[in-house]
Amino acid sequence: MNRWPLVLIFAILGCTGAVQPGDAPPVPLAALDGGNFRAHLERIAADEFQGRQPASSAEQRTITYLAAAFENAGLSPANGTAWFQPVPLVAVTATRVSPVTVPGAGSFEQREQTVVWTKRLVDRISLEDSELVFVGYGIVAPEYDWDDYAGVDMAGKTAVILVNDPGFVGRDQAFFNGRAMTYYGRWTYKYEEAARQGAAAALIIHETEAAGYPWDVVAGSWTGSQFDLVAPDRNLSRAKIEGWLREDAGQQIIAAAGQDPAALFAAAARPGFTAVPLGLAVSTAVENRLEESLSNNVVGMLVGSRHPDETILYMAHWDHLGLDPSLAGDQIYNGAVDNATGTAGLLEIARAFGAGPRPERTVVFLSLTAEESGLLGSQYYAANPIFPLETTVAGFNMDGMNVYGPTRDVVVVGYGSSELEDELRREAARQGRVVVPEPTPEKGFFYRSDHFNFSKRGVPVLYAESGIDHRALGQAYGRRMAWEYTALRYHKVSDEYDPNWNLNGALEDLQLIYRIGWRLANSRSFPNWYSGTEFRAVRDASRAQRQR
Numbered sequence: 001m002n003r004w005p006l007v008l009i010f011a012i013l014g015c016t017g018a019v020q021p022g023d024a025p026p027v028p029l030a031a032l033d034g035g036n037f038r039a040h041l042e043r044i045a046a047d048e049f050q051g052r053q054p055a056s057s058a059e060q061r062t063i064t065y066l067a068a069a070f071e072n073a074g075l076s077p078a079n080g081t082a083w084f085q086p087v088p089l090v091a092v093t094a095t096r097v098s099p100v101t102v103p104g105a106g107s108f109e110q111r112e113q114t115v116v117w118t119k120r121l122v123d124r125i126s127l128e129d130s131e132l133v134f135v136g137y138g139i140v141a142p143e144y145d146w147d148d149y150a151g152v153d154m155a156g157k158t159a160v161i162l163v164n165d166p167g168f169v170g171r172d173q174a175f176f177n178g179r180a181m182t183y184y185g186r187w188t189y190k191y192e193e194a195a196r197q198g199a200a201a202a203l204i205i206h207e208t209e210a211a212g213y214p215w216d217v218v219a220g221s222w223t224g225s226q227f228d229l230v231a232p233d234r235n236l237s238r239a240k241i242e243g244w245l246r247e248d249a250g251q252q253i254i255a256a257a258g259q260d261p262a263a264l265f266a267a268a269a270r271p272g273f274t275a276v277p278l279g280l281a282v283s284t285a286v287e288n289r290l291e292e293s294l295s296n297n298v299v300g301m302l303v304g305s306r307h308p309d310e311t312i313l314y315m316a317h318w319d320h321l322g323l324d325p326s327l328a329g330d331q332i333y334n335g336a337v338d339n340a341t342g343t344a345g346l347l348e349i350a351r352a353f354g355a356g357p358r359p360e361r362t363v364v365f366l367s368l369t370a371e372e373s374g375l376l377g378s379q380y381y382a383a384n385p386i387f388p389l390e391t392t393v394a395g396f397n398m399d400g401m402n403v404y405g406p407t408r409d410v411v412v413v414g415y416g417s418s419e420l421e422d423e424l425r426r427e428a429a430r431q432g433r434v435v436v437p438e439p440t441p442e443k444g445f446f447y448r449s450d451h452f453n454f455s456k457r458g459v460p461v462l463y464a465e466s467g468i469d470h471r472a473l474g475q476a477y478g479r480r481m482a483w484e485y486t487a488l489r490y491h492k493v494s495d496e497y498d499p500n501w502n503l504n505g506a507l508e509d510l511q512l513i514y515r516i517g518w519r520l521a522n523s524r525s526f527p528n529w530y531s532g533t534e535f536r537a538v539r540d541a542s543r544a545q546r547q548r
Contacts, residue, residue, distance in 0.1 A: 045496065070365060086296055118242065160254075183447055214486075220324075304358075314364070318369065320339065324493075397451040403498070404481045427515050
């Protein structure tokens, strides 16, 4: 979660008809225990779990702890008689990366000015004298009459791409959703599209504001062991090389090609842009160590008393970035906010549901692996669901919870998408809180956490998070906490548990999502996306098929 520091991120998944006040009996007040929540948080973020890297010795300790906590909460194993859903992964560790060399522009070192890798499952791969082509935002979007690759043959060439999408610059709400990032702005899409175009390599120019995080996050997140699902084609359909250029390195290459970087980037955001061959070539090579393994999603459930085939889903990813032996001093990415907080919240809500009364629908608790490696655990579950997605009524994704105290506002990412926003407003009002649109839609949080793999398959999603209007200290304090977390702790070894954290806001958020989930678990409602949203048609089709 991918992350806002004052964050409650949850996804609500369903189908038709918002919850009405009379649909369910009154919600019992959950006996959420701040002591239990804090104890789980402190333990999961502790050094003994070694940064919770998938397929490491620390994974077994982590998932054993989670399964025991689920069992103690009164849950049953959800994958037959097993608590675990095996997820086949391959760890790809770049043992040697040659500098990215562009004659006439410079030689750029791994981690310092570039981060490159290959998604192909091979021991070694090289890129030699590949022609550089600046393709703007690297987007093909017929609905916007936009094609950055029009008229260019990318076979054997390297695409140089801007992060985010043209709306980020233009800020016209009718143009690529303005500052609200579309999926075309995500790096995942850009690499996939470059491969579809036949490119040999794809390099994205990093810009902190447009990406939503600083270069240190790139250097920390995309180096070391990287995981992927084991694909039948060994990922040979991907480009040879994928990666990032630090902003100044990208500008240096553009300038060496005789172009004005600012003018070229501005042109790329305007309709009618055409790709620009740079007259330069790039070379690099990557040597890998490949290790196939199994990681695990952890899944527990409470079987519904009347409608056990319909499910409410709570999820949080348990993994983080593990260890980096190359660092001096602290080498453990403890991932306390991201995502020991969400995992501890998942366990506490499981305990509250397990205390009774038993819900009418089945409630599923899903702790996911390999989110930090590209949402892989949720991708695998969505493709191989234990509980059919067409009967998954609602879900909540907790990815980085509020550790700075209660806020007056609840932010909806992708505001105006789901009927569940109506239920959210009602429950938030009970807490004296208001629901507001996200303040930073350009950061693309909607595409950066596990719920997205469910929404891509048509499951409606409400993505929300605690806001910045701190009840006691106001908005200025909230904004400062947001900046400090993103700049100083997100995906860094400094994301560690702090006993001075004020967890009252997290408990308030947990009570909020408990109440919404409990109502849905005891109703006949199937909430849907609002009419006209991009995922509704898929969900309508899946529901219609089930009803037939």
